[in-house]
Amino acid sequence: MTDDTDKSIVLYHYNASPYARKIVMYLALRGLPYSEVKQPVIMPRPDLQAIGVEYRRIPIMAIGKDVYCDTRIIIQKLEELFPNDKLGSTTPEGRALQKLFEIWHTEGPLFFRGVRSMPTKNFTDPAFRKDREQMTGSSWTAEDLERAKPEAHIYMRNLYNMLENLLADDRTWVLKTNRPGLIDIEASWLLMWLRGAKALPESLFSRAIFPKTFAWIERFDAVLQSARMQSPKPKQLEGATAAKQILSSSFAEGEGGVPSTDPQKLRKGDHVELYPTDSGFNNKDHGQLVSLTDQEIVISLNNGLRLHTPRSGFRVRQVDSKL
Numbered sequence: 001m002t003d004d005t006d007k008s009i010v011l012y013h014y015n016a017s018p019y020a021r022k023i024v025m026y027l028a029l030r031g032l033p034y035s036e037v038k039q040p041v042i043m044p045r046p047d048l049q050a051i052g053v054e055y056r057r058i059p060i061m062a063i064g065k066d067v068y069c070d071t072r073i074i075i076q077k078l079e080e081l082f083p084n085d086k087l088g089s090t091t092p093e094g095r096a097l098q099k100l101f102e103i104w105h106t107e108g109p110l111f112f113r114g115v116r117s118m119p120t121k122n123f124t125d126p127a128f129r130k131d132r133e134q135m136t137g138s139s140w141t142a143e144d145l146e147r148a149k150p151e152a153h154i155y156m157r158n159l160y161n162m163l164e165n166l167l168a169d170d171r172t173w174v175l176k177t178n179r180p181g182l183i184d185i186e187a188s189w190l191l192m193w194l195r196g197a198k199a200l201p202e203s204l205f206s207r208a209i210f211p212k213t214f215a216w217i218e219r220f221d222a223v224l225q226s227a228r229m230q231s232p233k234p235k236q237l238e239g240a241t242a243a244k245q246i247l248s249s250s251f252a253e254g255e256g257g258v259p260s261t262d263p264q265k266l267r268k269g270d271h272v273e274l275y276p277t278d279s280g281f282n283n284k285d286h287g288q289l290v291s292l293t294d295q296e297i298v299i300s301l302n303n304g305l306r307l308h309t310p311r312s313g314f315r316v317r318q319v320d321s322k323l
C-alpha cells in the first residue's frame with residue numbers, strides 16, 4: 001500500500017516566542033527537517049490570513065493540509081506522524097508526569113507567571129503592549145508588570161523546587177533515560193527562555209540554591225546545541241510560497257469522526273466556531289466540524305485545510321451556517 005499523505009512540516013513562528021522555542025527544541029532533538037515562515041511579534045499576520053487561519057497565537061504548524069494550533073497538539077502529532085525514535089515516555093508513570101508538566105506550564109499558571117518574570121524593559125514598545133492587552137485581556141503597563149513580579153517569582157521557585165527534588169538522586173535526565181526525552185523539554189522550556197534573558201534574580205534563583213537544576217539545564221543546553229549543529233537547517237519560506245505549498249498538498253492524516261456519545265452533542269458537518277479560552281480568544285475560526293475526541297477538535301476551513309486544536313483550553317460551538 002502506498003502512503004500518499006504529505007508529511008512536509010511548515011512552522012510559523014518568531015524567535016522570541018518561548019512556545020515556539022519548545023517546538024524548535026523538539027525538532028532539533030528529533031533531527032526532523034522542516035521549513036519555517038517567520039512571523040512578526042505582533043498582529044497583523046498576513047501569512048496566516050493567506051492560509052485562512054484566524055487563530056493568532058504562535059507557533060502554528062502545518063503538515064501537508066493539516067494545520068495544528070497550540071504546542072500541545074503540535075508535539076502530539078509530531079510524535080504520532082513521525083513515530084521512529086520519538087521522544088515521549090514509554091512508561092505509564094513517565095507519560096503521566098510528562099503530561100502534568102505540560103498542563104502545569106500550558107494550561108496552568110506557569111507560562112503567564114514566566115512572562116511576568118521577564119524584565120519589564122523588554123515590553124516597553126507601546127504597540128507591543130497594546131497588542132498583548134488585546135490578546136490577554138489584562139494590563140501590560142510598566143507599573144502592573146512590576147507589581148506582578150514577586151508573585152510570579154514564587155511560581156517560578158515552585159518549579160525550581162519541584163525539579164531540584166526530582167533531580168536530588170543525581171539522575172542525568174528527568175526520567176532516568178539515557179538521552180533527554182520529551183519530559184526534559186516539557187520541564188525546561190520556560191526556564192531556558194528566562195535563563196536566556198537573564199530574567200530571574202540571583203538572590204532567589206542561584207546555583208547555590210538550586211545546584212541540581214542548574215546542572216541539568218546546562219547539560220540539556222549542551223545536548224541541544226549539538227543536536228542543532230547536526231540537524232538540517234530549516235528552509236526559509238515566504239508566506240505566499242508556504243500558502244501555495246500547503247493549499248496544494250495532501251492531508252497528513254485521515255479524517256476522524258464525531259462520536260454520538262460526545263457530551264456536546266455536536267454532529268459532523270456542523271458549522272462551528274473555534275477559539276482558545278485562555279488567551280487570544282478574540283480570534284475565532286469558523287468551519288465545518290470534522291472530528292472530536294477528548295483530546296482534539298478538528299474543523300474544515302473554507303479553503304479545504306483542516307485546523308486542529310487541543311480540546312481543553314479551546315471552545316467549539318455551533319453557529320448559524322450563514323456566518
Ligand SMILES: N[C@@H](CCC(=O)N[C@@H](CS)C(=O)NCC(=O)O)C(=O)O
Nearest residue numbers: 017018019056057058059070071072
Ligand atoms: N497554549 C498555546 C500558547 C501559545 C502562546 O501563548 N504563544 C505566545 C507566544 S510565546 C503568543 O502567541 N503570543 C501572542 C502572539 O504572538 O500573537 C500553545 O501551547 O501554543
